[in-house]
Every structure is written in structure tokens, then in C-alpha cells.
Amino acid sequence: MKKIKTKGSQVIIGEDVFIALKKTLKAYASHKKFLLVDENSFTHCVSEFIVQTDLTNDIEIIEIESGEENKTLEICQHIWQTFLDFNADRKTLLINLGGGVITDLGGFIASTYKRGIDFINVPTTLLAQIDASVGGKVGIDFNHYKNVIGVFNEPQLVVIYPYFLKTLNKRQMLSGYAEALKHGLIADKLYWKMLQAGLLSDANNWEKLIETSIEIKNNIVKNDFEEKGERKKLNFGHTIGHAIESHSLKHDQLPLLHGEAIAVGMICEAYLSHIKLNLSSKELKEISDTFLIYFNPYPINESFFNHYLELMKNDKKNENDTYNFTLLKKIGEAEFNHEVSVENIVESLKYYISITK
Ligand SMILES: NC(=O)c1ccc[n+]([C@@H]2O[C@H](COP(=O)([O-])OP(=O)(O)OC[C@H]3O[C@@H](n4cnc5c(N)ncnc54)[C@H](O)[C@@H]3O)[C@@H](O)[C@H]2O)c1
Known part of the structure; x- marks a missing residue:
């Protein structure tokens, strides 16, 4: 079992994580316990979880x-009420x-x-x-704005059992893969190259992929838990990506998944990196081509631009009415707090349209 220490907690990864979880649960032996699931984690993961933790009659x-459309205040109210009941x-x-x-x-x-x-x-x-x-x-999301209501607070423990991924479909796996590609782009060129080449996609390599991504995220978060500075690096692709995701959730019959939207956002923000930070044309092409190999092009059109810009204005990452971006100097190196004009954002969206026509 691999252990990663976070700011105030711990992540454990491996096939034997439940032994450690059972030890942690001893401290809660006489307390009420609830297990929150959706219908898919119920179908695919609950019985394994209950067997492994011996919690059968005690939870x-x-x-x-x-679905994302349920990350709402209404669902919170329902669960808070259940707790009270x-x-x-x-x-x-x-x-x-x-x-x-x-x-x-x-x-939350x-x-x-x-x-x-x-x-x-x-x-x-x-x-x-x-x-x-x-x-x-x-x-949670609120009025179609992603993650605008929330707090910073770590769990007592994060228990990662890679075996649970066996029932995940390809589209959902790829959605996660987008965030792994982001970790490579902002901090580790070698990791990006391995992911780009699909070297960690096989189930035998999932643990390595999960560990590498968590180490990258954790090394950034440890120094800046409340996102005053360096943690903003993790937002690469998310300023435009969240706007595209929110728009899609509101308007598409089959909305984009989080990672799919972030993939579009990363292409646009790689373009912004090219015009604002001189990310080379070669690396811009490498990034765009990679995402378009893994993800089907998502059709966006110019009539959506105003809504995207309005959504970006309310994104919690923007301060003082400016559009604030994390951009890449090169693959493996990100910089945060770059102000970008509306004209440049529009140009980046047009770049995306031009390469997906
Ligand atoms: N807090 C953060 O730092 C952070 C970072 C990135 C993303 N996010 C948020 O994460 C969310 C997206 O997460 P997600 O992609 O896991 O979405 P999700 O929770 O909707 O899960 C995706 C789908 O997989 C199903 N599922 C779950 N486990 C399964 C399993 N083992 N087998 C089969 N199906 C399974 C779910 O029921 C759902 O249909 C977004 O709301 C995003 O904003 C948060």
C-alpha cells in the first residue's frame, strides 16, 4: 500500500487499503455512520466495500x-434532513x-x-x-455556475482502491485521463509524454498513474491550500473549460463530461499560452493534436461566445472583473495570474473552431 501525506490528512492507494481503513473506522465504532453513493457506485462498489470493511449492519x-446536475443545494438539503431524521x-x-x-x-x-x-x-x-x-x-454548483458554493476542508482519509475502476466505461475513464494530462502539462513533461503515448493506460499501470497524478497535485496544494497563488496552476484549462461545461450542462441533451470540457479548455488555453507566453507553435500543435486524438471534437459556435464570457466572469478564479488565466510557458511549466483580454479569449475559441472543422 502506498501512502501520501497531504496537508492535514493522508491518501492511501492499493489493493490492501481496506485493512488501513478498518483501523481508522475503529475510532468511529460507537458513532453513526452514513455511506453516500449514487446508483452506479451502489451497483458496482457497495457490496465490495461492505464486505471489505465489515460494516454490514452498522451503516x-x-x-x-x-450526474453533475445533482451537485446542488436541493440534494444537500435532502441529505442534511436525512441526517436530522x-x-x-x-x-x-x-x-x-x-x-x-x-x-x-x-x-461539502x-x-x-x-x-x-x-x-x-x-x-x-x-x-x-x-x-x-x-x-x-x-x-456544489449553483444556478449553472460550477463549484461556486464551497469550502476548503480535507477528509480524514482518502482510500483509493484502483480495482473499482474495472467497471468504469471508456468515456468516463477518458474524462479522468484529461486531468492526468493536465498534471503532466503543468508540472511534468515526462509524465505528459508517457500519457500521450498511452503508456499508463493498461490496468497494470493504473496505480502508477494515480500515484503520479496525486503526487503532482499534492506537491502544489501542500504549499498553497487555499489557492492564494501556486495552486492556481491546477486551474489550467478550467477557466474556459468550466464555461464550456456549464453551457453544455444547460443546453446539450447529452452534456459534456468534466474532463471532456477541460480538454477543450486546455486547447484554447494552450493557444492563449502561445500568444501571451510564447509557448512554441510546435508544443501548441502537440497539445492540440493529443487532445483531439483522445477526445471527439466538440462543436462550438460563435453564437455561444457571449454566454461563455459571462460564465467566465463569474468564475471564482477571476478577480476584480478581469479574466485571469494559468498559462503554459512550455510543456511541464505553468504560470498563474495572467490577465487575458476578451479579444484574446475570443481568438482562442476561434482557434479551437478552426482546428476542429
Ligand atoms: N474537488 C476537486 O478538486 C475537483 C477536481 C476535479 C473535478 N472535480 C469535480 O468532479 C466531478 C466529476 O467527477 P467524475 O468524473 O468522477 O463524475 P461523477 O461523479 O459524475 O462520476 C461519473 C459517472 O461514473 C459513475 N461511476 C462512479 N463510479 C463508478 C464505477 N466504479 N463503475 C461504474 N460507474 C461508476 C457515476 O455514477 C457517474 O455516472 C465534477 O463535478 C468536477 O467539478 C472536483
Whole structure:
């Protein structure tokens, strides 16, 4: 089992993580425990989880519908009410078993119920294992704005059992892969090259991929937990990506997944890096080509631009009414706090349209 120490907690990764989890759970033996799942983590992961932890008669399962559209205040209210119905007190433990929606939402619910109860993340998607469940950002969407309500708060433990990924479909795996590619782009050129070549895609290499991504994220977050500076590097691709994701959630019948939207955002923001920080044409092409190999081109058109810009204005990453970006100097090296004009953002969206026609 691999252990990674975070600012105030710990991530454990491997096939034998449940031994450590059972030890941690001893401290909660006499307290109420809830398990938050959606229908897919219920179907594919709950029985394994219950068997491995021996929690059969000792935990209440709360199941919600899957999907980003459920990362809302209404669902929080439903779960807070369930806690009250069961007389959950401040010593209650919430275990979040699911993808990034479950760990973001469950983390927020736990952090705010009775001014905060303990929670443990057991992520079951690639995206949640390498990114969402680690780093202490928890929150919900509001009025179609992504993650605008939330707090920084770490779980007691993050338990990563790569075996859970076996039931994840290819589209969901790729959505997580986008965040891994981002980790390479902002901090580790060799990792980017390995991912680009598909060298870590095989199930035998999942642990290595998960560990590398978490180490990269953790090394950045450790120094800047509340995102005053360096942590902004992790936002590469997310300023435009979140706007595209929010727009898609509102307008598309089959909305983009988080990683798919971020992939579009990373192409646009690589273009901004090219015009603002002299990222070379060769690396811009390498980044664009790689994302277009892994992800189907998403059709955007100029009539969406105003809505994208409006969504970006309200993105929590922007300060003082300016558009603030993390950009790449080169592959493996990111810089944060670069102001970008509306004209440049529009140009980057047009670049995306031009290469996906
Ligand atoms: N907090 C952070 O730092 C952070 C970072 C990145 C992303 N996020 C958030 O994470 C969310 C996206 O996470 P996600 O991609 O995991 O989405 P998700 O939670 O919606 O999971 C994706 C799908 O996979 C299903 N699923 C989960 N586990 C499964 C399994 N083992 N087998 C089969 N199906 C399974 C889910 O039911 C869902 O349908 C977004 O809301 C994003 O904003 C947060």
C-alpha cells in the first residue's frame, strides 16, 4: 500500500487499503455512520466495500441520482434532513463512495452539517481518484455556475482502491485521463509524454498513474491550500473549460463530461499560452493534436461566445472583473495570474473552431 501525506490528512492507494481503513473506522465504532453513493457506485462498489470493511449492519446508505446536475443545494438539503431524521450528531462519520460529484457534494455536506463532521473519501472513478477526492476543495454548483458554493476542508482519509475502476466505461475513464494530462502539462513533461503515448493506460499501470497524478497535485496544494497563488496552476484549462461545461450542462441533451470540457479548455488555453507566453507553435500543435486524438471534437459556435464570457466572469478564479488565466510557458511549466483580454479569449475559441472543422 502506498501512502501520501497531504496537508492535514493522508491518501492511501492499493489493493490492501481496506485493512488501513478498518483501523481508522475503529475510532468511529460507537458513532453513526452514513455511506453516500449514487446508483452506479451502489451497483458496482457497495457490496465490495461492505464486505471489505465489515460494516454490514452498522451503516446507513444514502443513495442519490448520478450526474453533475445533482451537485446542488436541493440534494444537500435532502441529505442534511436525512441526517436530522437519524439524529446524526457532531461525531457522525460520512463516507463518500463514488465519483467526483459524490466526493465534492458529500465533502461539502459533511463540512457544513453542525459546523462540520468527519468524512472519508473512497473515490470510484479515475477523475475522483487522481483529482477530485484529494486537495480539500469541496462544493456544489449553483444556478449553472460550477463549484461556486464551497469550502476548503480535507477528509480524514482518502482510500483509493484502483480495482473499482474495472467497471468504469471508456468515456468516463477518458474524462479522468484529461486531468492526468493536465498534471503532466503543468508540472511534468515526462509524465505528459508517457500519457500521450498511452503508456499508463493498461490496468497494470493504473496505480502508477494515480500515484503520479496525486503526487503532482499534492506537491502544489501542500504549499498553497487555499489557492492564494501556486495552486492556481491546477486551474489550467478550467477557466474556459468550466464555461464550456456549464453551457453544455444547460443546453446539450447529452452534456459534456468534466474532463471532456477541460480538454477543450486546455486547447484554447494552450493557444492563449502561445500568444501571451510564447509557448512554441510546435508544443501548441502537440497539445492540440493529443487532445483531439483522445477526445471527439466538440462543436462550438460563435453564437455561444457571449454566454461563455459571462460564465467566465463569474468564475471564482477571476478577480476584480478581469479574466485571469494559468498559462503554459512550455510543456511541464505553468504560470498563474495572467490577465487575458476578451479579444484574446475570443481568438482562442476561434482557434479551437478552426482546428476542429
Ligand atoms: N474537488 C476537486 O478538486 C475537483 C477536481 C476535479 C473535478 N472535480 C469535480 O468532479 C466531478 C466529476 O467527477 P467524475 O468524473 O468522477 O463524475 P461523477 O461523479 O459524475 O462520476 C461519473 C459517472 O461514473 C459513475 N461511476 C462512479 N463510479 C463508478 C464505477 N466504479 N463503475 C461504474 N460507474 C461508476 C457515476 O455514477 C457517474 O455516472 C465534477 O463535478 C468536477 O467539478 C472536483
